[in-house]
Every structure is written in structure tokens, then in C-alpha cells.
Amino acid sequence: MATEQTKMDRTERSGKTQNAISPTRQDDYPEWYQQVIKAADLAENAPVRGCMVIKPWGYALWENIQRTLDRMFKETGHVNAYFPLFIPLSFFEKEAEHVEGFAKECAVVTHHRLEAKPGGGLEPKGELEEPLIVRPTSETIIGAMFAKWTQSYRDLPILINQWANVVRWEMRTRLFLRTAEFLWQEGHTAHATSEEAREETMRMLDIYERFAEQHMAMPVYKGEKCSWERFPGAVDTYSIEAMMQDRKALQAGTSHFLGQNFARASNITFLNREGVEDLAWTTSWGVSTRLIGALIMTHSDDDGLVLPPRIAPRHVVILPIYRNDEERQAVLEYCRTLAKELGDKAYGEGRVEVEIDDRDMRGGEKTWAQIKRGVPIRLEIGPRDVAAGGVFMGRRDRSPKDRQSIGRAEFVATVTDILDDIQATLLERARAFRDENTRTITDRAEFEAYFTPANAARPEVHGGFAISPFVDDPAVEAELAKLKVTVRCVPLDFERRPGKCLFTGKDTDRWAIFAKAY
């Protein structure tokens, strides 16, 4: 076994051409996505329709996302609280567009106990007077509380965030991207003026953009949603939109200016500075475990998951290599002191996280397991490395074959620079990919060709993002639906300039991002 281990390692070092994930992105993108998740052991389908089990490695990603966003929310004056899982039907009905938007896909609790039924088994009993909806989002229940808490302008603003699970009874589900239950945060705020609520809406959108780019290494367009893509009940919805490697868009976070719609529905009133009763202005904003799907599809390759260091639960994995007990002792000792030195170094919001993988597995298999898990830096350390006082390093942003020997002291001194470099490389690569696959289109025929797959058997192969003139008109929605294309957003950073809508021919100075989307 020991000898075999070394052999495997040599074979592996001498070059392996097959990919670790089958199929590749090129061959079958949706299946590749499922296989990356499986190979990295991130999550799996639960034996409950549409629900997922988030496994430890996947959950650790969520914990890192939570920790960073939670800090960003607190730095901007928000506090966490917790509201009930259940929303009485009567609350849910208060905002007409809202209930319309969620009624078709919600889990309804109707009974509060089980009793034995004749012939065996149990059945629901104790019917509730009023059915309870398992929250798909919490505007109505939180609005009811805000109404209680708000008497005067001195009680405003209320700046609250909740980390919670929510349920939307989706018919077609996919791990992380669309599941019946998912984890998220939902911010809910109330303000005395429209201006303040608008500022808050944009502040949180900016935080999402910063988080996506700086931590997830995922470039995003930040912009306003069109009328038919708005959150049900919102006045304006803003989103961040990322491009996945199949050139489809993924909405990665939303921030809603709710105007006074929910304040009116929930009766959130206050006495303003002039002593006159007024309706509050509210916002809500959220990101979910969907971000993990976005992370996977932005960076992973045909060898599996690729994690940006700022989100990775481990930064360095050390793979000790030895043939016998004597070597084992020397190698492990070397690995442990190295791990200690690395672990003492500050990185991001904590320290460099190091793992020694001394599982009883063949070396090659173990290395590939760590590649598939996406750990940013791998160090293979054998007796030769110990003798030379070095490490044999592989970076997850480079080919598995592309590895180098570095002096131990040099590696320790530069490990955070290497992590920063991996982080920057992943962001640049994703940005370059997005920019290469984004085209300004002002001609309808070109637009249609851009979004029509050249090969009907490969519907995922199409243009990418189109930047085209936009008017917010139902006729546009209808034309786009035929092409299975959506308006992602009107980016806030685009200059206004004259154009003509490709579908209505109307003049406009607004341009939008159009794309197929998740």
C-alpha cells in the first residue's frame, strides 16, 4: 500500500490528462454542475420533495458568506432579530400584488397534530381556524411588528436583518439554485422619508456588489429591474446580476424600495416632526444560499470546485507523502509545524486556515479529492521536501500539473500574497469571460441570432449578455418571452444615451442587459 501510494503519486506528478469531472462544462453544463457539487460533497437532494441537505463543506461556505455579510450589515447600523416562521393567511393577503406573487407556491399548515387512523398509520387532526403560510418572505409579518413599534419619527429608522429559512414551493428544483426550502437573510427597514428609504435600498445593493466582487470574486452588474421583474409589492427592485460560465445570467441579490405599499398594508404609521400622522417608507433586501450556486458556476472548472480564498473554509491543504513509519514521523512533524506557522498568519477576517489531510487513501486519489473540493493551495510534502526544507505547491487557479517547489520560509512569508493573487486572478478571469461574452446590439435580427443556439441539441450555447436600448413596455416582455430571453436590469453605471427599442421601435435613452437566465 505504501509503495503503491508513492507510485500513484509519481504517476500523478508525471501528468494526468483526464478531467476529474465528467461530463465537462462543454459536454453537458447542467450535469457538470451537479457533478461538481457531488465531487465537492457540498449538498445533495433530500428525501423531501424539492428540499436539499447542505453538507458540511457546503455549509461552511454559507457560514463564511454569513460572517462577512453580517459584519457588513452591522457596520452599516443594522441589527439582527427573529420573526415567526408562520404567517397567518390574513396577514399574507394584506398586500394584493404580494399575495398574488407567492400564493401559487407556498406551503400551507392546516393542522396541529396527528392521530391514529382506522386501519393504521397517522393522519392530520386539529384543523387550524386560520391556515398558516410557511414564510416565503417576511414583509407582511415584519410589517405587522413595525406597525406596533413605530409611534413617532424618533422610532425611525428601524434597521433589521433576519437570517432564516424560507419556503417557496418550486416545481422544478436544482441544488442551491432553486429549492423548495432555502436559507437566506432578509433585511427589512422602515424610514420617515422616501429619500432615506431610497438611500437604504442603494446602500444595501452596493454592499451586495462589494461582497460579490471582493469576496466571491464574481463581477456583477448592478441595476434596476423592469416592471415585470419586480418583487411583488415593490415600487422598485434592484439586483446584482452575474454571468455564469454557460453565459446565462444569475440574479445574485436583490434590494427593494417598497415605497409605502407595505406600510399601508400593515399600517406602519408615525407622528412626524410636525406632529402629523404619516405612513413610513420601507425597504427589503436579501441574498440566499443561491449564492453558493453562483460561486460554483462562476469559478469551477472541469476538475471540480474552485474556491476564491476569501470564501474558502480552508486556504491550504497539506498532503503528507511517506512510505514507512520512519518517514511518516518526520514528514508529519514537518507538516504540523508548518501548519502551525501558517495558521498564525492573519488573512481576511481571520487567519490562514490549514488542514493536514492524513487520511488513509492513495496519494493521487487524495490529491484529486482536494482538487475537486476547491481548496486554493495544495502542498504535497514528502521526505525530499523535508530534506530540502521546501514545499511542493499547487494552486487551484492553475492546472493540476502546474506545480512548483518553493522554500518553506519563502512560502510562509508569501502565503497571503499567493492567496490574494488567486483571489485577484479569479475575479479578473470571471470579468474577462463576462466582457468577452457581452455585446452591444442595436439590431433586432442580430439580437435574435445572438440568442438562438446554433445547435438545437445544445440550447445552452448562445451569445451571452446583450446590451440594448430598452423601454419598459409589455410588448417587449412578450417578444422576449418568444426568445426565452429576459431583461436582467438597467445598469446604474451605464450612461444614458439615445437608442431605439428593438421591439417597439420607440426612442429611449435607457439601455438594459438582456440574457437567458437561471
Added chain:
Amino acid sequence: MATEQTKMDRTERSGKTQNAISPTRQDDYPEWYQQVIKAADLAENAPVRGCMVIKPWGYALWENIQRTLDRMFKETGHVNAYFPLFIPLSFFEKEAEHVEGFAKECAVVTHHRLEAKPGGGLEPKGELEEPLIVRPTSETIIGAMFAKWTQSYRDLPILINQWANVVRWEMRTRLFLRTAEFLWQEGHTAHATSEEAREETMRMLDIYERFAEQHMAMPVYKGEKCSWERFPGAVDTYSIEAMMQDRKALQAGTSHFLGQNFARASNITFLNREGVEDLAWTTSWGVSTRLIGALIMTHSDDDGLVLPPRIAPRHVVILPIYRNDEERQAVLEYCRTLAKELGDKAYGEGRVEVEIDDRDMRGGEKTWAQIKRGVPIRLEIGPRDVAAGGVFMGRRDRSPKDRQSIGRAEFVATVTDILDDIQATLLERARAFRDENTRTITDRAEFEAYFTPANAARPEVHGGFAISPFVDDPAVEAELAKLKVTVRCVPLDFERRPGKCLFTGKDTDRWAIFAKAY
């Protein structure tokens, strides 16, 4: 207003005799509990039957509980994961005692959408083929996953924890102590041997004990539950039991040795070292937001919440006092630099958390608000303190009148010692109270008198904890029920010594804690 503020402050400094919380513990303990929660703004009843809204100050306590326990779990090799909220009825039915224990109080999802009904309003539609139970605990759904993940002894142990919400449809609810929905953590582990599973059960019980005593300053008895108090489906249940200030017991955490019961129900099998198929041994263990109720009832007094520093979201609150803009500027500048100095000091797992309360409120009212919130150290700082280079300090573990001037440098140098002293004082005080109200009883008449309220109008005034000989016999359960007394646990730290059961007359060498309980 400025003048009045100073006046209020003088009045306040000269001594206030009335208590901040009405009624007092003495007058009406259950109502005092509700009023402490209200005055500290910890939580309130939600407009959903039996559910609560955990407000920011209450949720911050939960975040601190989570942070510390999460670290303790991870240090002992556990990882977090997330499992579905919903449990299919058929899974729930797999373990007979388990379903029996929870069937009477569970929320059942039966439909997955709402549709308009004739005459207006919405009604549940889309009946599910199989009802889903909103998890009251997750042994059955997690067991189903463990069964998938376990092939060989190499896959064991599995050491997983989940932070989640759970629902138990309690008929009589009370904030934090008993609510239809609550937040908790549930650990679930699977092992190759009975010994390992038993070790795990005790390890987690020890962690709960350490957390209760070192962080919550709450002394606990750690022991084994009797047969009729066991978790439904467990072989053995262990708990930590604390005494509240009304001398009732509160079960603050449980750790269950599940034997092979759930492994059998969920088919968690593995090939052991001998290559023979074997059933795994499992454990589960949990604490919940109930701990916040325990915290309140262990330390709070007739002036409101008292927080042990290790759990307090803020350690020091600074109350600036001034009469005019000129004073304001000097005082606030002094407070800010002081807050910065304090905030740089390490304490517990983070730093000293400082808040400057410069709200536009009368000084006395503001001071009382902070007393009621339970912040361990209050500093009132006015122009005289600035001139003298000092602080005027009040400690929450002492009378509101008992305050002292200290030099600023001395305070900064000793703040963490003062916090440690408050922490130690609260633990000692709670331990002394418990010990004073615990009596060894070997006579049945004395036992009955001990638990019979002297005044029928004040059922809460009774003895406390009794330590008496115990045999695990249904006759004992029946006799105790008449007295409304329960067996809390057979403490692990008690020596075995001969005794005679007060109810059956049987000889035994086991002694238990008996008490009225939450």
C-alpha cells in the same frame, strides 16, 4: 430640557427607592418575568399563536450563545450542516416511541398553494400526497441521510450539528420558555460502537455544563433522567438542571444516548472492521432559546435584567451628561476616546464592547433604561468627571445607588477584572441561592411539606430542590404527580449511598433531585 436633565440626574443620584420592575419577584414571579423581558426589550408575543418575535437585544444574547457553543462544538470535532425543515409523515412514523412523543403537538403541512375561493379570500389547494411535519426535532430525517452516508466503519463517526428553528405545537406558551417555534441547535452523531456513542453523549453534556457555569454564570446539576422523562426513542437521556429564583427547576440542555433505536428505524448500517454488517449507535443533544429564559430567571432582579459579562452583547454603557453645547462637546469627546480605549481591550472571545448612549432622553430615565437592559457596567460621565479625569461607575450586580468615582486610567486598566468579578459574583450568588434552597430529605412527610405551598394563593412559594433516594418505578411517578413534583435527574456527581425510596419503600443507592419545574 437641559436643566431638567441635570435635575433628574441629581434626584437619581440622591437615591431612588422604588424598583424599576413592577411587580417584584416576591409579589408575582410569573408576571415579573414578563415585565423584565418587556423592560429589557428582549422579545414579544407574535401575532401568530404561540410564536415569539425575538427583538434585537434578545437576539444578540442568542448570537453570543451561538458563537461560544459553536466554537466548543467545533473544538470537539463537530461540523455544521443543514437538513430540511419538513419531515415526511412516513419518516416520522419510523420510530414508534418517537412519533408517539411528538404526534400530539406538531404543525402539519397539507397543501402547497392558495387559490381564490368563491366569495373572496384564499383557501389552501394542491393537497400533498403525503403530509409533511414541520420538524419538532430531526432524528428521523437526519437518520435517513446518515443511512446513505454510512457504508463502512471508516465513514464513522459522523459528528454533525445543526442550528435551526423547530416547531412544537404547545398549548400553553411563554416567551423563551415554551413557544410553538423556537431556535436551537441539535447535534446528531453516529458511531461504530456503543462505548464511543456513550462517550459522545457525556462529552456534550459536559460542554453544556461548562457553558452554563462559565458563560451563563448558572450552576447546574448534571445527571440522568428517569425512564418517564426520557426523550422519546432514547435509551438514556441526560440533562443539566438549573434552579430559578422561584426555586423551580429548569432543564437547560439535554444529551441523549439513542442506542441503536434510531439506527434500526433509519437503517444506519455499516461494515465493521471484521467485514460484518452492523447497526450504528447514535446520539443527539440540544439547547435552545430557552436558555435565554434561564438566564433571565437566574440573575435578574427587581430592577430588571442582569447579564453575566460573558453573555452580554455590551459590557460597558457610557451615559454622557451635559447642560449645554459647550459641555456636550467636551463630554462627548472624553466619552469617545474612553470608548475607543476600552474597545481595544481583549475580553472573553472578543473585545470589551462599549456603547455610548447619547439618546435625547432625560438622564435618569436613560440610566434606568440601561439598568433594565442589564448592561454589566454603567459609566455616567459629566463635566466634573471630565475635569477630574474620572468615571462614575455603577455595576449591575450591585444596587443602582451603589456607585463610585474611579480614575479613568485605573478604570481602563481594571475593566476586564471588574467584568470577571461581576461574572464570578453572579455565579457565586446563584450557587449560594441554589444551595440554600436544596435540602436532603429522607422522610415522606417532610418531602410533602417541603413541596406544599404554605399559602395557597402563592403556589410558587415552596421548598426548592429535594435530594432524596430514588427508584425508577411508575408508582413513584404517580405519587409525584399528585404533588406536582418531578424527578429532575440522578446527578452524576453524587456518590452512591444506601437509602429507601420515600414512595415505594424500596432500598436503593441512587439519589435524585426532585423539584417543581418549568
